[in-house]
Amino acid sequence: MPRRAASFAPELLRRREDPDLPGLVARLAAYRRRAFSRHIHDAWCVGLILSGATRVRRAGCIRRITAGETALIAPGEPHACNPEPDGRLAYVMFFLEREAVRLVGVGDEPAFRAPLVRDPVVAARLSGLYRAMTARRDRLEKQSLLCLALAPLFSRTEHLPGPPGRGLTRVRDYLREHWRDKVSLADLAVLAGHSPSHVLRLFKREYGLPPHAYQNFLRVERAKALLAGTDLPAAAVAQETGFADQSHLIRTFTPQVGATPNQYRLSLRRSRPGA
Secondary structure, eight states: OOOOOOOOOOSSEEEOOOOTTTTTEEEEEEEESSOOOSSSOOEEEEEEEEEEEEEEETEEEEEEEEETTTEOOTTOOOOOOOBBBTEEEEEEEEEEEEHHHHHHHSSSSBBSOSSEOOHHHHHHHHHHHHHHTTTTHHHHHHHHHHHHHHGGBBOOOOOOOOSEEEEEEEHHHHHSSTSOOOOOOOHHHHHHHOOOOHHHHHHHHHHSSSSHHHHEEEEEEHHHHHHHHOOOOHHHHHHHTOOSHHHHHHHHHHHHHOOOOOHHHHHHHHHTTTT
Protein backbone atom coordinates (compact mmCIF):
# COMPACT_ATOMS: atom_id res chain seq x y z
CA MET A 1 0.00 0.00 0.00
CA PRO A 2 1.53 3.34 -0.96
CA ARG A 3 2.60 5.52 1.89
CA ARG A 4 0.46 8.60 2.40
CA ALA A 5 2.23 11.90 1.81
CA ALA A 6 2.76 14.16 4.80
CA SER A 7 0.06 16.77 5.27
CA PHE A 8 2.64 19.54 4.91
CA ALA A 9 4.00 18.26 1.60
CA PRO A 10 4.56 21.14 -0.83
CA GLU A 11 2.23 21.54 -3.77
CA LEU A 12 5.17 22.90 -5.76
CA LEU A 13 8.88 22.82 -5.03
CA ARG A 14 11.65 23.76 -7.47
CA ARG A 15 15.24 24.71 -6.85
CA ARG A 16 17.44 26.64 -9.24
CA GLU A 17 21.16 27.32 -9.26
CA ASP A 18 23.24 28.85 -12.02
CA PRO A 19 27.01 28.53 -12.48
CA ASP A 20 27.10 32.15 -13.70
CA LEU A 21 25.60 33.27 -10.36
CA PRO A 22 27.74 31.53 -7.74
CA GLY A 23 26.42 31.57 -4.20
CA LEU A 24 22.79 32.14 -5.24
CA VAL A 25 20.01 29.59 -4.83
CA ALA A 26 16.38 30.20 -5.79
CA ARG A 27 13.52 28.14 -4.42
CA LEU A 28 10.03 28.26 -5.94
CA ALA A 29 7.45 26.75 -3.60
CA ALA A 30 3.72 26.57 -2.91
CA TYR A 31 1.99 25.28 0.20
CA ARG A 32 -1.60 24.92 1.36
CA ARG A 33 -0.83 23.90 4.92
CA ARG A 34 1.58 24.89 7.64
CA ALA A 35 5.01 23.54 6.74
CA PHE A 36 7.59 25.41 8.81
CA SER A 37 8.39 25.94 12.44
CA ARG A 38 10.49 28.97 13.34
CA HIS A 39 13.96 28.53 11.90
CA ILE A 40 17.00 30.46 10.71
CA HIS A 41 19.33 30.53 7.71
CA ASP A 42 22.99 31.38 7.38
CA ALA A 43 22.24 33.17 4.11
CA TRP A 44 20.61 36.50 3.28
CA CYS A 45 17.06 35.63 2.20
CA VAL A 46 14.87 37.58 -0.21
CA GLY A 47 11.36 36.19 -0.53
CA LEU A 48 8.87 37.43 -3.16
CA ILE A 49 5.26 36.43 -2.51
CA LEU A 50 3.66 35.36 -5.79
CA SER A 51 0.17 34.58 -4.50
CA GLY A 52 -1.61 34.25 -1.19
CA ALA A 53 -0.36 35.72 2.05
CA THR A 54 1.66 34.82 5.12
CA ARG A 55 2.14 36.24 8.60
CA VAL A 56 5.68 36.50 9.90
CA ARG A 57 6.77 37.44 13.41
CA ARG A 58 9.54 40.01 13.09
CA ALA A 59 11.10 42.00 15.91
CA GLY A 60 8.32 41.12 18.35
CA CYS A 61 5.42 41.98 16.03
CA ILE A 62 3.46 40.05 13.40
CA ARG A 63 3.59 41.32 9.84
CA ARG A 64 1.21 40.20 7.10
CA ILE A 65 2.92 39.85 3.71
CA THR A 66 0.81 39.56 0.56
CA ALA A 67 1.28 38.94 -3.16
CA GLY A 68 3.75 41.32 -4.80
CA GLU A 69 5.55 42.12 -1.55
CA THR A 70 9.08 41.06 -0.68
CA ALA A 71 10.32 39.89 2.71
CA LEU A 72 13.99 40.47 3.56
CA ILE A 73 15.41 38.14 6.19
CA ALA A 74 18.91 38.57 7.59
CA PRO A 75 21.21 35.65 8.43
CA GLY A 76 20.34 34.17 11.83
CA GLU A 77 16.93 35.87 12.01
CA PRO A 78 14.20 33.46 13.25
CA HIS A 79 11.16 33.28 10.99
CA ALA A 80 8.48 30.96 9.58
CA CYS A 81 6.57 31.62 6.36
CA ASN A 82 3.39 29.54 6.26
CA PRO A 83 0.10 30.03 4.37
CA GLU A 84 -2.82 31.57 6.16
CA PRO A 85 -5.54 29.11 7.26
CA ASP A 86 -7.43 27.66 4.28
CA GLY A 87 -5.13 29.59 1.93
CA ARG A 88 -2.42 28.82 -0.59
CA LEU A 89 0.97 30.51 -0.40
CA ALA A 90 3.29 30.61 -3.42
CA TYR A 91 6.65 32.36 -3.32
CA VAL A 92 10.17 32.40 -4.68
CA MET A 93 12.95 32.67 -2.12
CA PHE A 94 16.48 33.70 -3.04
CA PHE A 95 19.26 32.56 -0.70
CA LEU A 96 22.45 34.62 -0.99
CA GLU A 97 25.66 33.16 0.34
CA ARG A 98 28.69 35.42 0.74
CA GLU A 99 29.87 34.79 -2.80
CA ALA A 100 26.60 36.11 -4.20
CA VAL A 101 26.61 39.07 -1.80
CA ARG A 102 30.08 40.05 -3.04
CA LEU A 103 28.85 39.74 -6.62
CA VAL A 104 26.06 42.20 -5.83
CA GLY A 105 28.75 44.55 -4.49
CA VAL A 106 27.28 45.52 -1.13
CA GLY A 107 30.15 44.50 1.14
CA ASP A 108 30.77 41.38 3.21
CA GLU A 109 28.30 42.09 6.03
CA PRO A 110 25.47 44.07 4.44
CA ALA A 111 22.22 44.97 6.15
CA PHE A 112 18.82 45.09 4.50
CA ARG A 113 17.27 48.54 4.22
CA ALA A 114 13.92 47.34 5.57
CA PRO A 115 12.27 44.05 6.56
CA LEU A 116 9.54 44.41 3.94
CA VAL A 117 9.42 46.01 0.49
CA ARG A 118 6.25 46.96 -1.38
CA ASP A 119 7.51 47.91 -4.82
CA PRO A 120 6.29 46.51 -8.16
CA VAL A 121 9.64 47.33 -9.78
CA VAL A 122 11.45 45.18 -7.22
CA ALA A 123 8.92 42.39 -7.73
CA ALA A 124 9.35 42.52 -11.51
CA ARG A 125 13.15 42.46 -11.27
CA LEU A 126 13.13 39.51 -8.89
CA SER A 127 10.78 37.61 -11.20
CA GLY A 128 13.08 38.37 -14.11
CA LEU A 129 16.10 37.17 -12.15
CA TYR A 130 14.38 33.86 -11.40
CA ARG A 131 13.49 33.34 -15.06
CA ALA A 132 17.05 34.16 -16.12
CA MET A 133 18.59 31.55 -13.83
CA THR A 134 19.60 28.51 -15.89
CA ALA A 135 18.29 30.23 -19.05
CA ARG A 136 20.52 30.51 -22.10
CA ARG A 137 21.61 34.07 -21.49
CA ASP A 138 25.01 35.67 -21.13
CA ARG A 139 26.82 35.71 -17.83
CA LEU A 140 27.07 39.50 -17.90
CA GLU A 141 23.32 39.86 -18.47
CA LYS A 142 22.46 37.52 -15.60
CA GLN A 143 24.92 39.16 -13.22
CA SER A 144 23.52 42.56 -14.18
CA LEU A 145 20.01 41.34 -13.40
CA LEU A 146 21.30 40.11 -10.04
CA CYS A 147 22.67 43.54 -9.15
CA LEU A 148 19.66 45.47 -10.43
CA ALA A 149 17.29 43.25 -8.48
CA LEU A 150 19.16 42.93 -5.19
CA ALA A 151 21.53 45.88 -4.67
CA PRO A 152 18.67 48.37 -3.94
CA LEU A 153 17.45 46.13 -1.11
CA PHE A 154 20.60 46.68 0.96
CA SER A 155 21.70 49.77 2.87
CA ARG A 156 24.27 51.75 0.95
CA THR A 157 27.63 52.61 2.47
CA GLU A 158 29.09 54.44 -0.53
CA HIS A 159 27.92 57.39 -2.58
CA LEU A 160 27.47 57.57 -6.31
CA PRO A 161 30.55 59.37 -7.64
CA GLY A 162 30.50 62.25 -10.05
CA PRO A 163 32.27 62.16 -13.43
CA PRO A 164 33.03 58.60 -14.53
CA GLY A 165 36.64 59.29 -15.56
CA ARG A 166 38.85 56.72 -17.21
CA GLY A 167 37.33 53.74 -15.42
CA LEU A 168 34.23 53.60 -17.60
CA THR A 169 36.29 54.24 -20.72
CA ARG A 170 38.30 51.14 -19.84
CA VAL A 171 35.05 49.18 -19.41
CA ARG A 172 33.74 50.36 -22.78
CA ASP A 173 37.03 49.55 -24.54
CA TYR A 174 37.15 46.14 -22.87
CA LEU A 175 33.65 45.34 -24.13
CA ARG A 176 34.64 46.47 -27.62
CA GLU A 177 37.62 44.12 -27.56
CA HIS A 178 35.76 41.21 -25.95
CA TRP A 179 32.32 41.63 -27.53
CA ARG A 180 32.14 37.92 -28.38
CA ASP A 181 33.35 36.61 -25.00
CA LYS A 182 31.59 35.77 -21.76
CA VAL A 183 32.31 38.77 -19.56
CA SER A 184 32.01 38.92 -15.79
CA LEU A 185 30.50 41.93 -14.05
CA ALA A 186 33.14 41.53 -11.34
CA ASP A 187 35.88 42.00 -13.96
CA LEU A 188 34.21 45.18 -15.22
CA ALA A 189 33.97 46.47 -11.65
CA VAL A 190 37.73 46.00 -11.22
CA LEU A 191 38.40 47.84 -14.48
CA ALA A 192 36.13 50.72 -13.47
CA GLY A 193 37.25 50.91 -9.85
CA HIS A 194 33.64 50.87 -8.61
CA SER A 195 31.26 48.34 -7.10
CA PRO A 196 29.25 46.21 -9.57
CA SER A 197 26.01 48.08 -8.87
CA HIS A 198 27.72 51.44 -9.43
CA VAL A 199 29.25 50.21 -12.69
CA LEU A 200 25.77 49.40 -13.96
CA ARG A 201 24.39 52.83 -13.11
CA LEU A 202 27.42 54.85 -14.17
CA PHE A 203 27.87 53.02 -17.47
CA LYS A 204 24.21 53.47 -18.38
CA ARG A 205 24.37 57.15 -17.40
CA GLU A 206 27.42 57.68 -19.61
CA TYR A 207 26.63 55.48 -22.62
CA GLY A 208 22.86 55.07 -22.50
CA LEU A 209 22.90 51.27 -22.06
CA PRO A 210 23.95 48.94 -19.25
CA PRO A 211 27.11 46.92 -20.03
CA HIS A 212 25.35 43.69 -21.08
CA ALA A 213 23.06 45.61 -23.46
CA TYR A 214 26.07 47.48 -24.88
CA GLN A 215 27.82 44.17 -25.51
CA ASN A 216 24.69 42.84 -27.21
CA PHE A 217 24.59 45.98 -29.37
CA LEU A 218 28.14 45.21 -30.54
CA ARG A 219 27.19 41.60 -31.25
CA VAL A 220 24.13 42.61 -33.23
CA GLU A 221 26.22 45.00 -35.33
CA ARG A 222 28.59 42.15 -36.14
CA ALA A 223 25.66 39.86 -36.89
CA LYS A 224 24.26 42.43 -39.31
CA ALA A 225 27.60 42.48 -41.13
CA LEU A 226 27.66 38.68 -41.41
CA LEU A 227 24.07 38.54 -42.61
CA ALA A 228 24.85 41.14 -45.25
CA GLY A 229 28.20 39.81 -46.40
CA THR A 230 27.95 36.04 -46.09
CA ASP A 231 25.52 33.18 -46.69
CA LEU A 232 25.96 31.76 -43.20
CA PRO A 233 22.69 30.45 -41.74
CA ALA A 234 21.31 32.25 -38.70
CA ALA A 235 22.45 29.47 -36.36
CA ALA A 236 26.05 29.87 -37.55
CA VAL A 237 25.80 33.67 -37.28
CA ALA A 238 24.67 33.23 -33.68
CA GLN A 239 27.68 31.04 -32.93
CA GLU A 240 30.12 33.44 -34.63
CA THR A 241 28.80 36.46 -32.72
CA GLY A 242 28.80 35.07 -29.20
CA PHE A 243 25.11 34.32 -28.75
CA ALA A 244 24.13 31.16 -26.93
CA ASP A 245 22.07 29.87 -29.84
CA GLN A 246 19.84 30.98 -32.71
CA SER A 247 16.92 31.76 -30.40
CA HIS A 248 19.15 34.02 -28.31
CA LEU A 249 20.26 35.82 -31.48
CA ILE A 250 16.67 36.32 -32.66
CA ARG A 251 15.50 37.48 -29.22
CA THR A 252 18.25 40.12 -29.06
CA PHE A 253 18.49 41.07 -32.75
CA THR A 254 14.79 41.63 -33.48
CA PRO A 255 13.98 44.48 -31.05
CA GLN A 256 17.21 46.29 -31.99
CA VAL A 257 16.77 46.04 -35.75
CA GLY A 258 13.00 45.79 -36.08
CA ALA A 259 13.28 42.55 -38.05
CA THR A 260 14.41 38.99 -37.51
CA PRO A 261 17.85 38.04 -38.90
CA ASN A 262 16.27 36.32 -41.90
CA GLN A 263 13.94 39.24 -42.56
CA TYR A 264 16.92 41.62 -42.35
CA ARG A 265 18.93 39.52 -44.84
CA LEU A 266 15.97 39.31 -47.23
CA SER A 267 15.44 43.08 -47.10
CA LEU A 268 19.09 43.63 -48.09
CA ARG A 269 18.79 41.28 -51.04
CA ARG A 270 15.63 42.96 -52.25
CA SER A 271 17.31 46.36 -52.11
CA ARG A 272 20.16 45.36 -54.39
CA PRO A 273 20.06 46.45 -58.06
CA GLY A 274 18.44 43.83 -60.26
CA ALA A 275 16.84 42.04 -57.33
